[in-house]
Amino acid sequence: xxxxxxxxxxxxxxxxxxxxxxxxxxxxxxxxxxxxxxxxxxxxxxxxxxxxxxxxxxxxxxxxxxxxxxxxxxxxxxxxxxxxxxxxxxxxxxxxxxxxxxxxxxxxxxxxxxxxxxxxxxxxxxxxxxxxxxxxxxxxxxxxxxxxxxxxxxxxxxxxxxxxxxxxxxxxxxxxxxxxxxxxxxxxxxxxxxxxxxxxxxxxxxxxxxxxxxxxxxxxxxxxxxxxxxxxxxxxxxxxxxxxxxxxxxxxxxxxxxxxxxxxxxxxxxxxxxxxxxxxxxxxxxxxxxxxxxxxxxxxxxxxxxxxxxxxxxxxxxxxxxxxxxxxxxxxxxxxxxxxxxxxxxxxxxxxxxxxxxxxxxxxxxxxxxxxxxxxxxxxxxxxxxxxxxxxxxxxxxxxxxxxxxxxxxxxxxxxxxxxxxxxxxxxxxxxxxxxxxxxxxxxxxxxxxxxxxxxxxxxxxxxxxxxxxxxxxxxxxxxxxxxxxxxxxxxxxxxxxxxxxxxxxxxxxxxxxxxxxxxxxxxxxxxxxxxxxxxxxxxxxxxxxxxxxxxxxxxxxxxxxxxxxxxxxxxxxxxxxxxxxxxxxxxxxxxxxxxxxxxxxxxxxxxxxxxxxxxxxxxxxxxxxxxxxxxxxxxxxxxxxxxxxxxxxxxxxxxxxxxxxxxxxxxxxxxxxxxxxxxxxxxxxxxxxxxxxxxxxxxxxxxxxxxxxxxxxxxxxxxxxxxxxxxxxxxxxxxxxxxxxxxxxxxxxxxxxxxxxxxxxxxxxxxxxxxxxxxxxxxxxxxxxxxxxxxxxxxxxxxxxxxxxxxxxxxxxxxxxxxxxxxxxxxxxxxxxxxxxxxxxxxxxxxxxxxxxxxx
Numbered sequence: 001x002x003x004x005x006x007x008x009x010x011x012x013x014x015x016x017x018x019x020x021x022x023x024x025x026x027x028x029x030x031x032x033x034x035x036x037x038x039x040x041x042x043x044x045x046x047x048x049x050x051x052x053x054x055x056x057x058x059x060x061x062x063x064x065x066x067x068x069x070x071x072x073x074x075x076x077x078x079x080x081x082x083x084x085x086x087x088x089x090x091x092x093x094x095x096x097x098x099x100x101x102x103x104x105x106x107x108x109x110x111x112x113x114x115x116x117x118x119x120x121x122x123x124x125x126x127x128x129x130x131x132x133x134x135x136x137x138x139x140x141x142x143x144x145x146x147x148x149x150x151x152x153x154x155x156x157x158x159x160x161x162x163x164x165x166x167x168x169x170x171x172x173x174x175x176x177x178x179x180x181x182x183x184x185x186x187x188x189x190x191x192x193x194x195x196x197x198x199x200x201x202x203x204x205x206x207x208x209x210x211x212x213x214x215x216x217x218x219x220x221x222x223x224x225x226x227x228x229x230x231x232x233x234x235x236x237x238x239x240x241x242x243x244x245x246x247x248x249x250x251x252x253x254x255x256x257x258x259x260x261x262x263x264x265x266x267x268x269x270x271x272x273x274x275x276x277x278x279x280x281x282x283x284x285x286x287x288x289x290x291x292x293x294x295x296x297x298x299x300x301x302x303x304x305x306x307x308x309x310x311x312x313x314x315x316x317x318x319x320x321x322x323x324x325x326x327x328x329x330x331x332x333x334x335x336x337x338x339x340x341x342x343x344x345x346x347x348x349x350x351x352x353x354x355x356x357x358x359x360x361x362x363x364x365x366x367x368x369x370x371x372x373x374x375x376x377x378x379x380x381x382x383x384x385x386x387x388x389x390x391x392x393x394x395x396x397x398x399x400x401x402x403x404x405x406x407x408x409x410x411x412x413x414x415x416x417x418x419x420x421x422x423x424x425x426x427x428x429x430x431x432x433x434x435x436x437x438x439x440x441x442x443x444x445x446x447x448x449x450x451x452x453x454x455x456x457x458x459x460x461x462x463x464x465x466x467x468x469x470x471x472x473x474x475x476x477x478x479x480x481x482x483x484x485x486x487x488x489x490x491x492x493x494x495x496x497x498x499x500x501x502x503x504x505x506x507x508x509x510x511x512x513x514x515x516x517x518x519x520x521x522x523x524x525x526x527x528x529x530x531x532x533x534x535x536x537x538x539x540x541x542x543x544x545x546x547x548x549x550x551x552x553x554x555x556x557x558x559x560x561x562x563x564x565x566x567x568x569x570x571x572x573x574x575x576x577x578x579x580x581x582x583x584x585x586x587x588x589x590x591x592x593x594x595x596x597x598x599x600x601x602x603x604x605x606x607x608x609x610x611x612x613x614x615x616x617x618x619x620x621x622x623x624x625x626x627x628x629x630x631x632x633x634x635x636x637x638x639x640x641x642x643x644x645x646x647x648x649x650x651x652x653x654x655x656x657x658x659x660x661x662x663x664x665x666x667x668x669x670x671x672x673x674x675x676x677x678x679x680x681x682x683x684x685x686x687x688x689x690x691x692x693x694x695x696x697x698x699x700x701x702x703x704x705x706x707x708x709x710x711x712x713x714x715x716x717x718x719x720x721x722x723x724x725x726x727x728x729x730x731x732x733x734x735x736x737x738x739x740x741x742x743x744x745x746x747x748x749x750x751x752x753x754x755x756x757x758x759x760x761x762x763x764x765x766x767x768x769x770x771x772x773x774x775x776x777x778x779x780x781x782x783x784x785x786x787x788x789x790x791x792x793x794x795x796x797x798x799x800x801x802x803x804x805x806x807x808x809x810x811x812x813x814x815x816x817x818x819x820x821x822x823x824x825x826x827x828x829x830x831x832x833x834x835x836x837x838x839x840x841x842x843x844x845x846x847x848x849x850x851x852x853x854x855x856x857x
Contacts, residue, residue, distance in 0.1 A: 633669055692727075
């Protein structure tokens with residue numbers, strides 16, 4: 001019996017293919033079935049994995065739908081059949097799968113959405129590399145483009161997400177044992193997509209993405225329940241930077257606080273005030289930003305006139321638990337003008353702990369400067385002064401009696417007008433001028449106590465007073481407005497400088513840029529949208545990247561739309577933007593558009609690079625196969641064909657010679673094939689290595705025997721007193737044999753190559769010395785690349801694998817292989833192998849086979 005309402009979605013998120021998502025999904029289905037839940041399998045692909053197939057036993061499987069497309073038949077989930085069956089729970093694998101054309105929906109996640117809308121719970125699975133937001137990142141890491149993706153919003157909307165994780169080493173062992181892919185695909189997979197570095201990076205991406213999703217879910221819960229208090233789920237330390245010389249001290253102190261909090265987050269924030277009075281030094285801010293990032297923190301910048309409020313708003317938005325401020329730089333006189341930023345921040349911090357850190361710049365600030373911006377508070381203060389100053393000044397001047405003339409009184413009132421203009425601007429100053437004229441006329445212009453002016457001279461004086469007061473007020477007000485505009489421009493320039501700095505440092509992630517926009521302008525969300533269809537009837541938009549919540553679906557959903565170009569628009573939610581802010585946000589939008597273009601060009605270049613590398617390797621391999629493998633095969637073929645011929649009566653000596661030729665050719669062919677396979681295993685990290693304590697004397701007979709007649713050209717000088725080494729005897733023998741074969745090949749007649757050994761610290765060095773032409777220093781790295789011989793045209797000397805294989809085998813045994821100049825001319829190859837008593841008995845050898853952990857499909 002299915003329930004009413006929308007179904008619940010549970011997703012198993014895999015860090016990489018083969019970690020066991022489908023197995024987990026089927027295991028959950030079996031558990032629910034055992035509890036009596038009606039469970040069916042809508043679609044599961046076992047990929048031939050035995051343990052996964054076993055988990056299907058006992059589960060009802062809805063038959064798949066067969067779709068014919070371009071002359072071939074394909075199977076897809078039968079959505080209509082599952083809807084008609086109406087189970088309580090449907091198991092649907094491969095969330096990012098693209099359906100065959102002819103299906104009802106283009107993507108499988110759309111099929112799942114229909115099941116959820118019908119009230120059916122769905123359990124599905126997806127790998128981290130299929131998420132749309134990090135698809136390009138995965139391609140850069142692995143070099144493999146993912147054609148099938150799923151929007152992040154689909155996965156984020158799931159009711160439950162469970163990470164299915166496995167260490168890279170364990171996953172590679174499962175691969176090597178055939179539990180993931182068939183045997184013919186294992187070597188290629190281990191050497192390409194499933195390298196240890198790739199798997200580690202994918203695992204980190206999965207953990208970070210899921211942690212971010214958890215953090216977003218926590219913030220949404222707090223917003224839905226109107227929770228403003230800080231939840232200390234994770235320590236987050238915010239350090240406030242002013243751009244002053246004390247910034248480095250504050251950053252290091254905050255970093256120590258975060259480090260003591262079991263890996264807490266470090267966030268640095270600079271508040272750019274619109275009045276331009278932050279005293280920020282751009283050069284110091286840039287240096288402090290580098291310091292923050294070097295300590296593992298992040299740098300942020302916001303704009304706000306009320307610095308304490310801006311700091312606390314940022315801290316609460318980031319769910320910060322601690323706030324680090326520097327001690328006030330104001331002088332004692334400046335402290336008398338009102339509470340400082342630190343005091344105001346502590347008063348309003350609530351449950352955020354505030355640390356005031358002392359530093360060498362405390363108390364060294366200048367006198368407070370008069371502000372030029374005309375805030376509402378300033379205007380109110382100006383009007384209050386305009387009302388209070390004229391009668392107060394009249395009272396004070398009245399005590400002067402007849403000792404002050406009209407000129408002195410007018411100048412006093414003119415000074416009052418200037419003071420009011422400095423505080424409140426034009427209109428409060430005009431009120432002061434008018435009020436001052438009335439007071440001067442009534443109290444100080446003969447005849448006093450009347451509004452009559454007897455002398456023309458006094459009339460002229462009062463008129464000039466009003467005119468001068470108006471002009472001074474206008475100039476002061478205009479200067480204040482210009483100061484405010486200049487300060488705003490400075491704040492914008494500071495923000496743009498931060499943007500430019502991020503470009504120079506190579507920060508290209510769109511979400512990071514959008515997060516900067518959201519923080520700087522106090523928005524709840526920022527989303528970059530692209531128009532993908534533009535016809536006369538409708539415009540279809542899709543989000544490319546976003547920061548904050550909620551995410552817009554259309555440009556109309558936001559409070560501000562800033563075009564980046566014709567088909568890209570930056571949509572902001574939170575508040576309306578002022579005209580000057582729109583201009584600044586336009587710069588961010590243009591940069592975001594440039595990032596989109598750059599990412600697409602980089603993706604195109606990345607697609608071309610593997611093709612070029614693959615073509616280069618293919619050409620080299622074909623050249624090797626075309627001659628070096630073909631030659632011994634042709635010799636063996638000719639010998640065998642001759643022996644089978646009935647037209648020739650071969651003598652016993654001739655028959656033995658033909659058999660010897662065939663045997664030697666097949667041995668040569670076998671060695672070449674072994675070298676190719678061993679090099680492939682080395683690159684995949686699965687070459688079996690069996691180290692043990694051994695003496696160099698053990699391998700020398702085998703090395704010389706492999707050289708055949710050329711062994712007589714080799715001089716051996718290996719002391720018997722050398723310590724034992726920890727190595728695989730068979731592999732070390734191949735290393736030395738390859739090096740000696742090269743030395744013999746390039747040594748001039750009469751100059752025998754030399755093999756010697758010596759102990760150096762914790763290693764034993766084996767030196768293979770020849771007197772040949774040597775190798776130029778600039779080509780010494782190339783000489784170890786496979787399928788090349790530095791321009792040799794003699795294809796009879798092999799496929800160019802000897803040195804590449806020798807270095808790989810040496811490194812597999814914790815050793816090294818390095819070329820050196822031979823004094824007097826020639827080349828010396830130095831093999832360094834650790835002595836036997838240094839490595840702990842339980843230390844693993846890279847590539848060695850170990851007992852596998854329990855297999856899980």
